[in-house]
Amino acid sequence: MAFLIYRVMDFNDVWHWNAPYDFVVTVFRLLSLLFFFISFILVTGLSTAITGTVPNELIVGLYNTITLRTWYMQPYGVSGPITNVNEVFARFSVDIFEVLNSLLENTFLFLYFLCAGIGVALFLQSLVRMEHKFVGGAFVSLQMILVIAVLRNTILATLGDFGIVLPFFGDEHAILDYAVFPSNFFEFLFSNLQLLVLASFAYLELSYQMIYSYSVGKPVEDREETLKKQLLALRQATRKQDAIERGEKVSITAMSRSSGAIAFSFLREAIERKVVGSQDALENLDAVSDVRRLQIFVDELLQSDSRARDELTAKAAAPSSSYVIGSTILGSAFRFLTVIAISFLLMSPSAFLAILNPPMGIYNSIEVLQPEIVLLYLVPVVLLFPFAAMVISWFSKREVLDEPKLTKDEKEELKLRKKELDDKKKQAARRRKERESVRRRMKGKPEEKDEWDKALEDTYKP
Amino acid sequence: MITQRGFVVIFAAVLFLTSGFALGGNFYLTTLGVYLIIGLVVSLPFFALTANIAGIEVDRQVDKVKLFSGDFLRVRVTIRNTSRRHFDFIEVHDQYPETWILAIGENFIASRIEPGSSITFSYILQARMRGRYNVGPTEVVMRDRLGLHYYKRSLKAETEILVYPTWKDVRRLDAIGKQRQLGLMFGSHRTKIVGMGTDFTGFREYVPGDAFRLIDWKTSAKRGDMVVKQYEQEKNVQIMCMVDTSGSMGNGYPENTKLEYAIRAAVLLTHMGLERKDLVGTCVFSEVVHSFVPPSTHPNHMYDVLESLAMAEPKGWSDYESAITHVIEQTRKRTLVIWLTDLEESPGPLLNAMKTLVANGHKAMVISPFGPWFEAPVGQFGPVEKVLAEAVSEELWERRRKIARALARFGISVVNVGPEDFLPTIIKTYEQAKQRGVALF
Numbered sequence: 001m002a003f004l005i006y007r008v009m010d011f012n013d014v015w016h017w018n019a020p021y022d023f024v025v026t027v028f029r030l031l032s033l034l035f036f037f038i039s040f041i042l043v044t045g046l047s048t049a050i051t052g053t054v055p056n057e058l059i060v061g062l063y064n065t066i067t068l069r070t071w072y073m074q075p076y077g078v079s080g081p082i083t084n085v086n087e088v089f090a091r092f093s094v095d096i097f098e099v100l101n102s103l104l105e106n107t108f109l110f111l112y113f114l115c116a117g118i119g120v121a122l123f124l125q126s127l128v129r130m131e132h133k134f135v136g137g138a139f140v141s142l143q144m145i146l147v148i149a150v151l152r153n154t155i156l157a158t159l160g161d162f163g164i165v166l167p168f169f170g171d172e173h174a175i176l177d178y179a180v181f182p183s184n185f186f187e188f189l190f191s192n193l194q195l196l197v198l199a200s201f202a203y204l205e206l207s208y209q210m211i212y213s214y215s216v217g218k219p220v221e222d223r224e225e226t227l228k229k230q231l232l233a234l235r236q237a238t239r240k241q242d243a244i245e246r247g248e249k250v251s252i253t254a255m256s257r258s259s260g261a262i263a264f265s266f267l268r269e270a271i272e273r274k275v276v277g278s279q280d281a282l283e284n285l286d287a288v289s290d291v292r293r294l295q296i297f298v299d300e301l302l303q304s305d306s307r308a309r310d311e312l313t314a315k316a317a318a319p320s321s322s323y324v325i326g327s328t329i330l331g332s333a334f335r336f337l338t339v340i341a342i343s344f345l346l347m348s349p350s351a352f353l354a355i356l357n358p359p360m361g362i363y364n365s366i367e368v369l370q371p372e373i374v375l376l377y378l379v380p381v382v383l384l385f386p387f388a389a390m391v392i393s394w395f396s397k398r399e400v401l402d403e404p405k406l407t408k409d410e411k412e413e414l415k416l417r418k419k420e421l422d423d424k425k426k427q428a429a430r431r432r433k434e435r436e437s438v439r440r441r442m443k444g445k446p447e448e449k450d451e452w453d454k455a456l457e458d459t460y461k462p
Numbered sequence: 463m464i465t466q467r468g469f470v471v472i473f474a475a476v477l478f479l480t481s482g483f484a485l486g487g488n489f490y491l492t493t494l495g496v497y498l499i500i501g502l503v504v505s506l507p508f509f510a511l512t513a514n515i516a517g518i519e520v521d522r523q524v525d526k527v528k529l530f531s532g533d534f535l536r537v538r539v540t541i542r543n544t545s546r547r548h549f550d551f552i553e554v555h556d557q558y559p560e561t562w563i564l565a566i567g568e569n570f571i572a573s574r575i576e577p578g579s580s581i582t583f584s585y586i587l588q589a590r591m592r593g594r595y596n597v598g599p600t601e602v603v604m605r606d607r608l609g610l611h612y613y614k615r616s617l618k619a620e621t622e623i624l625v626y627p628t629w630k631d632v633r634r635l636d637a638i639g640k641q642r643q644l645g646l647m648f649g650s651h652r653t654k655i656v657g658m659g660t661d662f663t664g665f666r667e668y669v670p671g672d673a674f675r676l677i678d679w680k681t682s683a684k685r686g687d688m689v690v691k692q693y694e695q696e697k698n699v700q701i702m703c704m705v706d707t708s709g710s711m712g713n714g715y716p717e718n719t720k721l722e723y724a725i726r727a728a729v730l731l732t733h734m735g736l737e738r739k740d741l742v743g744t745c746v747f748s749e750v751v752h753s754f755v756p757p758s759t760h761p762n763h764m765y766d767v768l769e770s771l772a773m774a775e776p777k778g779w780s781d782y783e784s785a786i787t788h789v790i791e792q793t794r795k796r797t798l799v800i801w802l803t804d805l806e807e808s809p810g811p812l813l814n815a816m817k818t819l820v821a822n823g824h825k826a827m828v829i830s831p832f833g834p835w836f837e838a839p840v841g842q843f844g845p846v847e848k849v850l851a852e853a854v855s856e857e858l859w860e861r862r863r864k865i866a867r868a869l870a871r872f873g874i875s876v877v878n879v880g881p882e883d884f885l886p887t888i889i890k891t892y893e894q895a896k897q898r899g900v901a902l903f
Contacts (some may be wrong), residue, residue: 022738075903132467150485178489193490201497208608216551221571230566294565312567314583331607339500371492372483385503389510424750428784430882
């Protein structure tokens with residue numbers, strides 16, 4: 001894909017390898033010109049305000065020479081010191097347009113290089129780290145070269161419509177395009193444009209399929225690796241504790257830090273607890289005891305159950321690589337052919353005209369030959385696929401029983417628990433009521449005041 | 463459902479299409495856009511057809527369904543594809559309670575699964591807090607090969623696990639006991655009753671029928687008359703542990719609330735009682751009596767107590783009267799009732815409850831966690847909060863002092879405890895009760 005794009009753009013002679021350098025230099029030229037002009041206006045203005053006249057040639061020349069040339073701030077391309085104020089202003093208007101024109105052309109060249117650079121960098125990244133974002137990024141970046149080239153053509157054409165001609169801008173770039181969309185499928189399939197589209201799509205498709213093949217086996221490998229690290233870290237931590245208890249000196253090596261306790265969340269937490277609770281000996285004891293108990297638990301588990309290690313690593317979950325590769329090739333081929341066929345049917349005006357049989361006015365209209373006509377079919381056809389998927393999944397979902405069915409015993413138990421709590425609440429409320437009524441009856445006999453109530457009153461006397 | 467990656471493809475397709483339309487009608491960009499869109503949706507119906515999520519069955523097995531807080535648990539998850547189609551990419555996340563810690567392994571797997579086959583993976587968890595927990599549900603995510611579409615399903619197969627309160631205090635106590643070579647004696651308190659104890663109390667003259675092994679030959683030789691040794695008789699006590707689970711007991715640091723300490727104290731007390739063949743019962747109450755485990759020495763008694771304490775949740779208010787009425791109805795023998803309550807309810811009902819308790823011949827004492835000692839240290843507050851905290855603390859202390867004075871009139875002592883001295887206090891109380899011979903049976 002990258003090579004095809006390179007070739008397309010090379011035809012337009014854009015790969016000037018000094019383009020990025022030129023762009024940077026042009027930007028600096030523009031900046032230095034602006035700086036020079038602004039500083040010059042300031043100095044001239046101040047001088048005029050103080051002396052009451054435009055500064056003479058000697059002052060202008062001296063300023064330009066001493067201040068700007070000495071400090072390399074003179075505009076690029078100016079050889080000698082400019083001594084005349086009017087000359088400075090006249091020169092500025094010429095220079096600024098020249099630099100701007102140059103910048104405009106260089107910007108596009110620079111953007112081509114920038115996109116190509118980003119695309120290649122992301123592609124290389126995707127080789128090392130099999131992630132979708134890198135593949136997608138490389139694809140979009142490389143395609144953006146053509147988008148920018150088309151944008152440049154459009155700007156030129158638009159300016160041309162207004163009679164504006166930019167001398168530095170050059171001609172429009174020749175970008176892959178059809179004058180009329182081919183009505184023959186094979187002509188469509190073997191055209192240069194189609195080759196690049198196919199190459200681009202194939203890159204995306206194959207990369208995504210490769211990432212799938214990689215990611216379907218990788219978690220199991222990672223799992224095994226993680227388990228190894230965890231068990232090693234656990235063993236090291238237990239040994240270290242034993243050594244500390246024996247009163248030996250324990251050194252923490254860089255190795256043990258990276259692959260050991262720190263890499264293992266459970267141990268990390270245990271250590272943190274130990275650190276946080278350094279004032280509390282019991283907390284330390286807990287953390288140490290947790291690690292040791294875990295070690296004993298794991299040892300017993302691995303000894304008593306021969307499958308325990310395989311289950312912890314989920315070794316059996318790794319799919320067969322030959323099947324994955326075979327299905328990847330078949331799946332890709334099927335998708336590839338389907339996409340090409342559907343796209344041709346959607347885009348070809350002949351298919352459109354044959355199916356819809358439009359009136360002669362439309363049949364012969366120029367609009368039929370425009371790319372926008374694709375929308376007429378594209379939108380309904382594209383929506384058809386999610387609709388079909390929705391219908392299928394709706395039928396499939398009927399088989400799903402999301403709500404768990406409680407067994408009869410579970411239901412009974414749940415009911416019993418609820419009933420028990422309600423009974424308890426009712427009983428407690430009834431007893432409270434009884435106690436209240438007894439108290440109310442007792443209240444009517446002041447001479448029989450309870451000594452406990454009296455004690456309470458005495459206690460709460462201010 | 464379209465994934466985030468799918469949306470990026472849509473964005474790129476729209477970008478190329480609109481560029482193709484807008485920038486002079488370029489067929490290359492239009493075709494590229496069309497390819498991307500068609501490529502995105504073309505496999506959608508096939509994916510919907512194959513990803514029949516009902517064909518996935520998840521089976522979870524755990525080593526045990528009841529364990530102590532801090533214990534480890536192995537969870538084995540088996541995923542079966544019961545359908546006739548393969549699943550290209552399946553991600554399975556088995557969820558576990560938030561407060562638990564994943565000790566070894568991973569609780570998720572991503573792989574491909576063939577028809578009729580299964581995948582098994584396992585991981586080890588550490589249960590951190592007591593209570594009833596559910597391991598699960600299992601979340602199954604199916605993706606297509608390119609990761610552009612997915613279906614998600616939560617399989618609600620949950621495994622209920624009961625986590626008992628922590629056993630670490632008992633372990634610690636046992637360890638100390640072993641170190642000191644403490645014998646697990648049949649009673650250890652002193653009584654004035656002469657009997658078959660271990661503590662020497664004096665001599666008496668030999669009477670026919672006394673066992674020869676009790677004769678002290680040295681003293682008999684000195685006195686010129688046969689004397690036998692006498693020992694203090696040892697008896698057991700009956701204790702009822704009243705655990706208040708009102709809402710205010712839930713205050714404090716997580717895992718270190720007043721209720722958690724009260725529960726740990728109850729576990730420790732029951733264990734000590736069982737070790738020495740004393741009868742220790744437990745009553746968990748708030749506005750109702752949630753559970754009552756009568757005093758017993760049955761082998762399963764400890765598990766009954768643990769189960770009742772495991773379920774305790776801090777909510778509601780404390781109805782001391784209902785609780786003590788229930789206990790008195792169930793208990794015939796004289797009992798030492800140890801209240802583990804923060805005394806934050808109105809004192810009237812508390813005094814009434816104590817009155818009922820003492821009137822029925824029981825003894826009582828209150829071990830009361832003092833709220834502010836369980837909260838964040840005052841040093842961590844700003845100046846305003848500090849003043850407020852101190853004011854509240856003083857007011858609470860004053861209130862508590864008054865309650866203590868009121869209860870003292872009836873011979874009931876109140877011990878204010880914090881996180882550091884909660885457990886030592888309960889051990890001390892038990893030892894003193896044994897020594898004083900409170901509530902013997």
